[in-house]
Amino acid sequence: MPFAAAPLIAGETYETALRFGEEAAAELAPLAEPSAQATCLRAQWDRIAGLGWPGIAVPEAQGGAGGDIAELAALLCGAGRTGLALPLATACGVVPTLLAGHPLLPEAASGIARIAAILPGATQDPGEESLRRHSDGMLHGAAVGVEAPPAPTHVIAFVEGAEPALLLLRADAPGVETVASLRVDGRLAFDIRCRAAAPDAVLAEGEEALRRVEAARDLGALLACVEGVSAMGALVEQTIAYLNQRVQFGAPLATQQALRHRVADMYVEYENLRGITAAALRAATTEDALPWRPIAFAKLRLGIAGREVAESAIQCHGGMGMTEELPAIRLCKRLLMAEFEHGGRVFQARRLLAA
Amino acid sequence: MAEPDYEAFREEVRLFALVHCPPEIREVVASYRKLSRKIWAPWQRILHAHGWGAPSWPKQYGGTGWDARQRVIFDEVMAECDCPPQYHHGLRHLGPVIIEFGTEEQKQRFLPGILDGSDWWCQGYSEPGAGSDLASLRTAARLEGDHYVVDGQKTWTSHAHEADWMYTLVRTSKEEKKQQGISLLLIKLDSPGITIRPIRTIDGWHHVNEVFLDDVRVPVENRIGEEGKGWTYGKFLLERERLGGANIAPHRMALQRVRDLVQTELAGPAREEERGLLLHRLLEAEAELLGAAELGRESVQAVMDGEPLGLLPSVVKLSTSVTMQSISQVALDAVGPRLAARFRRVEGEGPNADPPGLEWVQNYMYARVRTIYGGSSEVQKNVIARQLFGN
Ligand SMILES: Cc1cc2nc3c(=O)[nH]c(=O)nc-3n(C[C@H](O)[C@H](O)[C@H](O)COP(=O)(O)OP(=O)(O)OC[C@H]3O[C@@H](n4cnc5c(N)ncnc54)[C@H](O)[C@@H]3O)c2cc1C
Numbered sequence: 057m058p059f060a061a062a063p064l065i066a067g068e069t070y071e072t073a074l075r076f077g078e079e080a081a082a083e084l085a086p087l088a089e090p091s092a093q094a095t096c097l098r099a100q101w102d103r104i105a106g107l108g109w110p111g112i113a114v115p116e117a118q119g120g121a122g123g124d125i126a127e128l129a130a131l132l133c134g135a136g137r138t139g140l141a142l143p144l145a146t147a148c149g150v151v152p153t154l155l156a157g158h159p160l161l162p163e164a165a166s167g168i169a170r171i172a173a174i175l176p177g178a179t180q181d182p183g184e185e186s187l188r189r190h191s192d193g194m195l196h197g198a199a200v201g202v203e204a205p206p207a208p209t210h211v212i213a214f215v216e217g218a219e220p221a222l223l224l225l226r227a228d229a230p231g232v233e234t235v236a237s238l239r240v241d242g243r244l245a246f247d248i249r250c251r252a253a254a255p256d257a258v259l260a261e262g263e264e265a266l267r268r269v270e271a272a273r274d275l276g277a278l279l280a281c282v283e284g285v286s287a288m289g290a291l292v293e294q295t296i297a298y299l300n301q302r303v304q305f306g307a308p309l310a311t312q313q314a315l316r317h318r319v320a321d322m323y324v325e326y327e328n329l330r331g332i333t334a335a336a337l338r339a340a341t342t343e344d345a346l347p348w349r350p351i352a353f354a355k356l357r358l359g360i361a362g363r364e365v366a367e368s369a370i371q372c373h374g375g376m377g378m379t380e381e382l383p384a385i386r387l388c389k390r391l392l393m394a395e396f397e398h399g400g401r402v403f404q405a406r407r408l409l410a411a
Numbered sequence: 412m413a414e415p416d417y418e419a420f421r422e423e424v425r426l427f428a429l430v431h432c433p434p435e436i437r438e439v440v441a442s443y444r445k446l447s448r449k450i451w452a453p454w455q456r457i458l459h460a461h462g463w464g465a466p467s468w469p470k471q472y473g474g475t476g477w478d479a480r481q482r483v484i485f486d487e488v489m490a491e492c493d494c495p496p497q498y499h500h501g502l503r504h505l506g507p508v509i510i511e512f513g514t515e516e517q518k519q520r521f522l523p524g525i526l527d528g529s530d531w532w533c534q535g536y537s538e539p540g541a542g543s544d545l546a547s548l549r550t551a552a553r554l555e556g557d558h559y560v561v562d563g564q565k566t567w568t569s570h571a572h573e574a575d576w577m578y579t580l581v582r583t584s585k586e587e588k589k590q591q592g593i594s595l596l597l598i599k600l601d602s603p604g605i606t607i608r609p610i611r612t613i614d615g616w617h618h619v620n621e622v623f624l625d626d627v628r629v630p631v632e633n634r635i636g637e638e639g640k641g642w643t644y645g646k647f648l649l650e651r652e653r654l655g656g657a658n659i660a661p662h663r664m665a666l667q668r669v670r671d672l673v674q675t676e677l678a679g680p681a682r683e684e685e686r687g688l689l690l691h692r693l694l695e696a697e698a699e700l701l702g703a704a705e706l707g708r709e710s711v712q713a714v715m716d717g718e719p720l721g722l723l724p725s726v727v728k729l730s731t732s733v734t735m736q737s738i739s740q741v742a743l744d745a746v747g748p749r750l751a752a753r754f755r756r757v758e759g760e761g762p763n764a765d766p767p768g769l770e771w772v773q774n775y776m777y778a779r780v781r782t783i784y785g786g787s788s789e790v791q792k793n794v795i796a797r798q799l800f801g802n
């Protein structure tokens with residue numbers, strides 16, 4: 057029997073997410089036009105909202121399901137195997153953490169409020185400024201490529217300055233412009249530009265704003281690793297399946313030692329990432345606050361291992377590795393993108409070196 | 412056990428290590444010099460006297476009865492306190508085989524000497540013509556009355572020059588399949604007909620030897636298990652050997668030492684960039700070790716639960732061997748320009764390194780063996796691929 061990856065967290069949530077992800081991937085695969093893909097993603101978002109996913113880890117009193125980190129991770133674990141093109145880590149983990157007890161939280165939990173979060177380290181195009189609050193309280197500046205649910209209704213923006221703050225504003229407020237694009241992994245991202253936009257609310261200021269941003273990003277990073285482990289496991293399986301059926305020189309490619317060894321290397325990377333992620337997840341579920349160091353190390357590993365495994369999978373598929381439609385190649389692209397989410401390799405390395 | 416109990420246990424182990432592990436032993440470990448029987452054996456005696464001689468054995472044979480978490484804590488504290496990792500050939504390799512497949516007499520005869528460190532073991536597997544393809548080994552044993560008479564040659568035999576015994580794979584019959592007809596014999600190294608010659612290795616330390624066996628008589632009662640089934644026992648043992656990497660604690664200590672080395676060797680503002688580059692490489696190695704540490708933990712748990720180890724030994728060996736090589740490369744990059752130019756072969760006992768720091772050059776050289784011995788990386792990948800592809 058060829059290799060079958062075991063989930064980090066099995067159970068009902070995992071199974072549900074896996075089934076949903078498989079259907080969602082099958083729906084998206086034949087759509088070539090970005091606009092058709094965006095429409096499809098919008099419908100898929102409404103379905104996960106109906107399933108209550110954005111509120112899976114939101115307290116019941118605030119309209120959520122009251123699940124813990126393990127429950128949330130199980131969701132990402134199932135969806136991760138399929139490379140689901142919806143921003144689960146952001147919507148179910150990062151945003152609820154940033155909103156904490158805010159009155160918008162129930163709407164976020166039900167998926168009606170669709171929120172883009174601009175955190176420190178958000179990117180700008182050359183010549184643009186990051187978001188800043190002017191003395192009149194209005195917001196100016198830009199963030200590009202911000203991963204978010206379809207048609208965002210709100211923006212949470214971290215602004216630096218003498219008193220850093222976490223602000224909430226409506227996406228349709230005067231002075232706010234959003235432009236959608238598709239990322240390498242087929243998810244939606246938005247360029248968000250503010251010219252004298254008025255915030256609706258201050259979510260947190262000073263130390264509290266920094267603390268919340270950090271906790272949100274670490275949770276996002278941990279969940280990205282969980283997704284990454286699942287994606288990588290599935291990718292190893294699919295690469296093996298491909299090599300078993302592709303015949304060249306009169307025999308399946310799976311008989312060629314060079315390719316077998318490359319797959320063995322992929323597997324070792326996979327196991328290593330699984331180990332470090334399992335350890336970080338255990339620490340996250342047993343300690344009171346999110347432990348940043350194990351998460352930073354795991355995210356660093358995800359960057360390195362993810363690229364290694366994705367590149368190997370593409371190589372093993374030959375010309376097919378350069379095509380768009382294969383599920384395996386979609387997983388490759390998902391892995392390549394995951395590196396940059398919630399603090400990339402370089403960010404985590406600098407943070408660990410500075411500590 | 413509850414969380415505070417584990418913390419208390421950690422403290423207990425630490426106190427024991429600091430009080431009972433002699434400073435001259437810890438100094439050798441801390442300075443990364445080569446460990447020999449002279450260093451290992453007294454420490455094993457001390458551990459045994461305290462009842463901690465064989466943490467991985469079942470309690471009835473002298474084990475500690477610790478759970479997997481305690482085992483890992485023990486390893487961690489030992490590494491932090493610069494106590495030598497326990498000598499592997501008796502405790503981790505042969506001991507479990509005797510416990511699993513040996514007779515009652517063999518257990519009584521051989522286990523105590525392993526436990527208290529009075530018997531020193533080495534491994535006679537490889538031969539000039541049998542490396543990765545170990546099953547093609549030709550050293551032959553023929554039965555004469557109540558003795559086997561052994562003829563042939565072993566090579567790469569680590570520690571043979573300081574060992575009392577060699578557990579040895581020999582061919583007792585020619586069968587269709589080369590894995591059949593192999594037996595596992597325990598051979599006393601002072602037996603007439605044995606000649607041991609050192610092999611000089613690239614790091615300048617004396618690790619390995621050639622062992623020539625010329626009509627060596629071995630009593631039949633020194634055979635483990637059945638005649639002709641040696642391959643099964645040998646493989647059981649090799650799996651445990653590969654698990655050696657499951658103890659990540661010394662690796663993490665090595666990483667910390669190399670980090671210190673980089674900080675001191677490349678001190679000052681003028682070398683900040685170089686320092687940053689090397690520290691970054693160490694960070695990536697540390698992340699790999701953290702992943703491997705978790706797999707090591709799973710392995711220890713599996714062994715204690717009697718669960719099959721699956722691919723874990725191969726995965727752990729593959730990934731830690733390469734990581735340790737990367738760490739040793741960083742050390743070489745830090746001291747190489749200054750010290751690789753002044754390399755010296757070490758003969759006999761005494762400090763290995765003069766000028767100080769030379770161990771890092773030796774360690775770099777020695778680290779190359781990690782992907783060669785105990786089943787090379789290529790062989791491990793064959794093992795993994797066979798399992799993954801299902802054929
Ligand atoms: C320092 C040191 C200590 C050692 N200690 C011991 C000891 O105590 N006891 C003991 O019995 N042995 C010991 N060994 C021996 C060690 O286990 C062998 O060196 C090892 O098994 C490799 O065998 P070989 O050297 O014959 O290399 P070979 O088998 O000749 O291999 C040469 C190269 O070919 C590759 N290769 C071989 N087969 C394949 C294949 N099928 N596919 C792809 N690549 C392949 C190998 O990976 C390697 O890169 C030691 C070796 C060293 C260097």
